[in-house]
Amino acid sequence: MRFLVFVPSTDPLHPHPVFFYGLLSNNKARWEDVTPRSVAIVTSDGRMIVGTLKGFDQTINLILDESHERVFSSSQGVEQVVLGLYIVRGDNVAVIGEIDEETDSTLDLGNIRAEPLNSVVH
Numbered sequence: 789m790r791f792l793v794f795v796p797s798t799d800p801l802h803p804h805p806v807f808f809y810g811l812l813s814n815n816k817a818r819w820e821d822v823t824p825r826s827v828a829i830v831t832s833d834g835r836m837i838v839g840t841l842k843g844f845d846q847t848i849n850l851i852l853d854e855s856h857e858r859v860f861s862s863s864q865g866v867e868q869v870v871l872g873l874y875i876v877r878g879d880n881v882a883v884i885g886e887i888d889e890e891t892d893s894t895l896d897l898g899n900i901r902a903e904p905l906n907s908v909v910h
Contacts, residue, residue: 826887827852831880834905836860838887839874848878858897860905865898882908 829837829850839855855874859867 824853826889826892828885828887829876829881830883830885830905830908831876832882832908833880834907836905837871837874837876838892839871845878848881850876850878850881850884852876860900860902862901862903864901866900866902868897 825841827839827841829839829852831837836858837852837855838858839852841850842853843851852871852874855871857869857871859869861867
Protein backbone atom coordinates (compact mmCIF):
# COMPACT_ATOMS: atom_id res chain seq x y z
CA MET A 789 0.00 0.00 0.00
CA ARG A 790 1.33 3.43 -0.93
CA PHE A 791 0.48 6.49 1.08
CA LEU A 792 -0.34 9.67 -0.71
CA VAL A 793 0.02 12.92 1.16
CA PHE A 794 -0.32 16.58 0.59
CA VAL A 795 2.42 18.98 1.62
CA PRO A 796 1.38 22.55 2.43
CA SER A 797 3.28 25.13 0.44
CA THR A 798 5.42 27.68 2.26
CA ASP A 799 6.02 29.63 -0.94
CA PRO A 800 3.73 32.72 -1.02
CA LEU A 801 3.99 32.82 -4.83
CA HIS A 802 2.71 29.23 -5.09
CA PRO A 803 0.20 28.89 -2.24
CA HIS A 804 -1.37 25.61 -3.37
CA PRO A 805 -0.14 22.48 -1.62
CA VAL A 806 1.78 19.81 -3.45
CA PHE A 807 -0.74 17.01 -3.86
CA PHE A 808 -0.09 13.29 -4.33
CA TYR A 809 3.53 13.55 -3.29
CA GLY A 810 5.54 10.94 -5.15
CA LEU A 811 3.12 10.80 -8.06
CA LEU A 812 3.89 14.30 -9.26
CA SER A 813 6.21 15.34 -12.03
CA ASN A 814 7.27 18.99 -11.83
CA ASN A 815 4.36 19.61 -9.41
CA LYS A 816 1.81 18.67 -12.08
CA ALA A 817 -0.14 15.46 -11.71
CA ARG A 818 -1.05 13.53 -14.82
CA TRP A 819 -4.73 12.71 -14.63
CA GLU A 820 -4.25 9.07 -15.57
CA ASP A 821 -1.62 8.64 -12.81
CA VAL A 822 -3.97 9.50 -9.97
CA THR A 823 -7.47 8.51 -11.09
CA PRO A 824 -9.32 6.28 -10.73
CA ARG A 825 -7.79 4.81 -7.60
CA SER A 826 -9.28 3.30 -4.48
CA VAL A 827 -8.33 5.59 -1.62
CA ALA A 828 -8.92 5.98 2.09
CA ILE A 829 -9.22 9.51 3.38
CA VAL A 830 -8.88 10.54 7.00
CA THR A 831 -10.58 13.87 7.52
CA SER A 832 -9.61 16.59 9.97
CA ASP A 833 -12.60 15.68 12.13
CA GLY A 834 -11.45 12.05 12.42
CA ARG A 835 -13.72 10.36 9.86
CA MET A 836 -12.42 7.63 7.52
CA ILE A 837 -13.95 7.68 4.05
CA VAL A 838 -13.14 5.01 1.46
CA GLY A 839 -14.01 5.27 -2.22
CA THR A 840 -12.82 5.55 -5.80
CA LEU A 841 -11.06 8.83 -6.53
CA LYS A 842 -12.69 10.32 -9.61
CA GLY A 843 -11.29 13.84 -9.53
CA PHE A 844 -9.61 16.60 -7.58
CA ASP A 845 -8.68 20.25 -7.95
CA GLN A 846 -5.84 22.55 -6.89
CA THR A 847 -7.35 23.05 -3.42
CA ILE A 848 -7.55 19.27 -2.83
CA ASN A 849 -11.33 19.07 -3.09
CA LEU A 850 -11.83 15.36 -3.83
CA ILE A 851 -14.59 13.62 -5.77
CA LEU A 852 -15.17 10.03 -4.65
CA ASP A 853 -17.50 7.49 -6.21
CA GLU A 854 -18.89 4.33 -4.59
CA SER A 855 -17.75 5.73 -1.25
CA HIS A 856 -18.55 4.74 2.30
CA GLU A 857 -17.54 5.89 5.74
CA ARG A 858 -15.98 3.38 8.11
CA VAL A 859 -17.17 4.10 11.64
CA PHE A 860 -14.94 2.54 14.29
CA SER A 861 -16.07 1.45 17.75
CA SER A 862 -14.30 -0.26 20.64
CA SER A 863 -17.43 -2.27 21.48
CA GLN A 864 -18.59 -3.50 18.06
CA GLY A 865 -17.25 -4.10 14.57
CA VAL A 866 -16.64 -1.45 11.95
CA GLU A 867 -19.88 -0.01 10.58
CA GLN A 868 -19.90 1.00 6.91
CA VAL A 869 -22.20 3.89 6.04
CA VAL A 870 -22.85 4.13 2.29
CA LEU A 871 -22.23 7.64 0.90
CA GLY A 872 -22.19 6.98 -2.86
CA LEU A 873 -20.90 9.91 -4.94
CA TYR A 874 -19.26 12.20 -2.38
CA ILE A 875 -17.18 15.38 -2.28
CA VAL A 876 -14.60 15.97 0.45
CA ARG A 877 -13.52 19.59 0.87
CA GLY A 878 -9.78 20.06 0.60
CA ASP A 879 -9.50 21.95 3.88
CA ASN A 880 -10.94 18.87 5.63
CA VAL A 881 -8.39 16.37 4.23
CA ALA A 882 -5.76 15.20 6.73
CA VAL A 883 -4.38 12.03 5.05
CA ILE A 884 -4.95 10.26 1.75
CA GLY A 885 -3.88 6.64 1.34
CA GLU A 886 -4.14 4.34 -1.65
CA ILE A 887 -6.06 1.13 -0.90
CA ASP A 888 -4.87 -2.27 -2.05
CA GLU A 889 -8.27 -3.63 -3.08
CA GLU A 890 -7.18 -7.27 -2.83
CA THR A 891 -6.00 -6.86 0.77
CA ASP A 892 -8.96 -4.66 1.70
CA SER A 893 -11.46 -7.26 0.44
CA THR A 894 -10.00 -9.89 2.81
CA LEU A 895 -10.53 -7.76 5.94
CA ASP A 896 -13.26 -8.95 8.29
CA LEU A 897 -14.51 -5.50 9.29
CA GLY A 898 -17.18 -6.99 11.54
CA ASN A 899 -14.49 -8.29 13.89
CA ILE A 900 -12.26 -5.21 13.92
CA ARG A 901 -12.53 -3.12 17.08
CA ALA A 902 -10.85 0.26 17.42
CA GLU A 903 -11.31 3.56 19.17
CA PRO A 904 -12.65 6.30 16.89
CA LEU A 905 -10.06 8.78 15.69
CA ASN A 906 -9.82 12.17 17.34
CA SER A 907 -9.84 15.40 15.37
CA VAL A 908 -6.55 16.34 13.75
CA VAL A 909 -4.87 19.36 15.32
CA HIS A 910 -2.40 21.30 13.17
